[in-house]
Amino acid sequence: MNSDEHGRAIDLLLQRDVEGIADADGQWLEMHxxxxxxxxxxxRALSGAAHTVRSSTVMASAALVQSxxxxxxxxxxxxxxxxxxxxxxxxxxxxxxxxxxxxAWVWWECGAWVAGKLGLPSGIVEPxxxxxxxxxxxxxxxxxxTYPPALFEGSLVQRYMKDDSRGL
Amino acid sequence: xVAAAFSALAVMETExxxxxxxxxxxxxxxxxxxxxxxxxxxxxxxxxxxxxxxWAEDLFQETWIxxxxxxxxxxxxxxxxxxLMTIAHNVAIDHxxxxxxxxxxxxxxxxxxxxxxxxxTGSSPFDQAAAAEDRVRIQAALEQLPAIFRExxxxxxxxxxxxxxxxxxxGIPLATVKTRLYRGVQALRPTLGxxxx
Numbered sequence: 576m577n578s579d580e581h582g583r584a585i586d587l588l589l590q591r592d593v594e595g596i597a598d599a600d601g602q603w604l605e606m607h608x609x610x611x612x613x614x615x616x617x618x619r620a621l622s623g624a625a626h627t628v629r630s631s632t633v634m635a636s637a638a639l640v641q642s643x644x645x646x647x648x649x650x651x652x653x654x655x656x657x658x659x660x661x662x663x664x665x666x667x668x669x670x671x672x673x674x675x676x677x678x679a680w681v682w683w684e685c686g687a688w689v690a691g692k693l694g695l696p697s698g699i700v701e702p703x704x705x706x707x708x709x710x711x712x713x714x715x716x717x718x719x720x721t722y723p724p725a726l727f728e729g730s731l732v733q734r735y736m737k738d739d740s741r742g743l
Numbered sequence: 744x745v746a747a748a749f750s751a752l753a754v755m756e757t758e759x760x761x762x763x764x765x766x767x768x769x770x771x772x773x774x775x776x777x778x779x780x781x782x783x784x785x786x787x788x789x790x791x792x793x794x795x796x797x798w799a800e801d802l803f804q805e806t807w808i809x810x811x812x813x814x815x816x817x818x819x820x821x822x823x824x825x826x827l828m829t830i831a832h833n834v835a836i837d838h839x840x841x842x843x844x845x846x847x848x849x850x851x852x853x854x855x856x857x858x859x860x861x862x863x864t865g866s867s868p869f870d871q872a873a874a875a876e877d878r879v880r881i882q883a884a885l886e887q888l889p890a891i892f893r894e895x896x897x898x899x900x901x902x903x904x905x906x907x908x909x910x911x912x913x914g915i916p917l918a919t920v921k922t923r924l925y926r927g928v929q930a931l932r933p934t935l936g937x938x939x940x
Contacts, residue, residue, distance in 0.1 A: 594905055617928065619935070624927070625899075629901055640778055646808060651771050
């Protein structure tokens with residue numbers, strides 16, 4: 576008997592219970608186990624290990640299940656709120672971009688008018704007026720990119736539920 | 744018989760597809776039903792994985808939160824149980840990695856010496872006591888196993904996962920799954936006494 580046969584027997588034993596093995600392989604395995612005490616011992620140990628693992632009973636308590644469901648509900652609500660906010664912000668952003676594009680010419684002309692009235696070079700005043708008009712939106716955009724999590728944190732109620740479910 | 748098997752497969756596919764659709768919608772009712780259905784299996788797996796009931800309960804909750812958040816990634820083509828265990832495995836690994844001072848096998852609460860309740864069988868009180876004692880001893884041996892062996896044993900014998908499913912779930916080659924199973928069983932062999940259960 577060589578090591579290939581032992582290896583094949585171990586492979587078949589490992590597959591037998593869940594994947595199943597072909598009839599021919601099963602017959603070969605039975606013959607091998609009758610002749611090989613080492614593999615037969617492994618077979619018994621495998622059955623014993625399976626029995627041991629299956630006999631351990633770990634049960635989840637009703638309180639654990641309930642608190643988990645509460646946390647999942649709270650988190651689902653939070654995610655829905657986040658999603659709604661993201662949609663709102665995206666829509667606002669798109670409207671802002673469209674409005675900016677459409678009115679940029681107006682503000683540029685406005686800068687030229689102011690420059691003409693004050694007698695200042697229009698090459699400085701026109702971009703200045705445009706920048707002054709766009710500055711608040713740029714600042715808000717930078718702040719949102721820099722600190723996005725602060726906008727989407729869960730409510731105090733949700734935090735309370737999370738702590739409560741952990742028994743804090 | 745083939746038709747019956749095909750029909751069962753079709754039903755399973757429908758169920759998995761329904762679960763996938765529910766998870767994509769982040770439907771709390773679907774999640775409630777899944778939590779109810781998989782509560783014991785998931786907790787059992789996490790308890791075996793960490794060797795600590797309290798941690799397992801924390802990870803149980805984290806797993807379901809992760810299922811909610813990542814639910815859109817489940818395509819409904821594979822078994823939900825396997826996908827769930829993959830999520831649980833990742834959550835547990837993340838948790839264990841954070842605790843860098845302890846190894847996987849040190850994750851055991853000293854006061855939680857008997858987290859598993861053996862099922863008592865036997866015809867007489869003496870037999871029952873002897874059987875219970877045997878099982879406690881063997882369970883203790885199982886708990887002493889390194890977590891990497893314990894995990895594959897649980898996935899194989901309790902969850903009835905295929906070797907390839909375990910490989911995919913744990914993220915290791917198929918040959919390594921077989922080696923871990925073999926070595927896990929071999930490590931239990933002296934305690935099992937040649938399978939005298």
